[in-house]
Amino acid sequence: MLPGDILLVTGENKLSSSLIKAQKILYSNASSSHVEFSLGDGIFIHSTNDKGVHLALLVDEDEACNQNWRVIRHKSITESCSDTERLQEAAMYFYAQDYNKAFMGSGNDNSSFCSELVAKAYARAGIEIIEAKSPSKVTPAHFDKEADNLEDWVDVTNEYKKILVSMKENDFLYRTAMSTMSAIMTRRKAHEPIRQKMIEIFENGSIENKELAKQMREMLSKRQLKYWYEKEDK
Known part of the structure; x- marks a missing residue:
C-alpha cells in the first residue's frame, strides 16, 4: 500500500x-x-x-x-x-x-x-x-x-x-491510526484562524510584539505539511 x-x-x-x-x-x-x-x-x-x-x-x-x-x-x-x-x-x-x-x-x-x-x-x-x-x-x-x-x-x-x-x-489498530491522523488535521484547521488573529494583533502592537509576530510567521512558513486554508507566510 x-x-x-x-x-x-x-x-x-x-x-x-x-x-x-x-x-x-x-x-x-x-x-x-x-x-x-x-x-x-x-x-x-x-x-x-x-x-x-x-x-x-x-x-x-x-x-x-x-x-x-x-x-x-x-x-x-x-x-x-x-x-x-x-x-x-x-x-x-x-x-x-x-x-x-x-x-x-x-x-x-x-x-x-x-x-x-x-x-x-x-x-x-x-x-x-x-x-x-x-x-x-x-x-x-x-x-x-x-x-x-x-x-x-x-x-x-x-x-x-x-x-x-x-x-x-487488526481493525482497531488501523482505525485508531486513521482517527488520530484525522483528528490532528482537523484540529490544525480549527486552530488556524486563532493563530492568524494572534499574529495580526502582535503585528499591530509594540516593537517587541512585531518581532515576535515575525518570528511566528517564519516558524509557520517552515512547516513541512501545508494546507490549502493556511495563509502563505514568506
Whole structure:
C-alpha cells in the first residue's frame, strides 16, 4: 500500500449507476463511480458530497461497495521512491475542502470532487497524469481507461486484497491510526484562524510584539505539511 495508489470504486446505489452511465460518453467502458487516493497503510483520502474531503479505511470502502473495486499504481512509484512522501503531503494539503458540485466545471481552490482531488494531488506533487488534463476536467472514467490500458499504471488490486485480510484482523489498530491522523488535521484547521488573529494583533502592537509576530510567521512558513486554508507566510 503506497501513497499515490488510486482506488477505483463501483458504487451500488442508483446515483452511482447514473454517474457511470453518464461517463460512457467519455469512455465507453467506464465502470467507476468514485475514486480515492491512498495515503498508505490502508488509509485513503477522498471527497464525497456529504463530507467533502476526508479520510476513509479500505475495510469500510470494501464493505460499502460490496467488494467492487480495484487499485492502480503509477509506474513511477516504487517502495523506495522519494515521490511517495511528496504525494502523501500533496494529497493531505486538500484535507477538509468542500465537495465541488460543479462536476467538470472550471474548478476552484476551495473544493474538489473525487477525481479532481486525485488529479490535484498528483499535479501538486509534480507528477503528470491523464495527459496533464486540468484537474477539474478529470473524471473516474479517465482512471478507468488508464486501469484498462495499463500503459502508465500497474494493477495492484491483488496486493490490496491480501493486505485487506490483515486489516480486518487488526481493525482497531488501523482505525485508531486513521482517527488520530484525522483528528490532528482537523484540529490544525480549527486552530488556524486563532493563530492568524494572534499574529495580526502582535503585528499591530509594540516593537517587541512585531518581532515576535515575525518570528511566528517564519516558524509557520517552515512547516513541512501545508494546507490549502493556511495563509502563505514568506
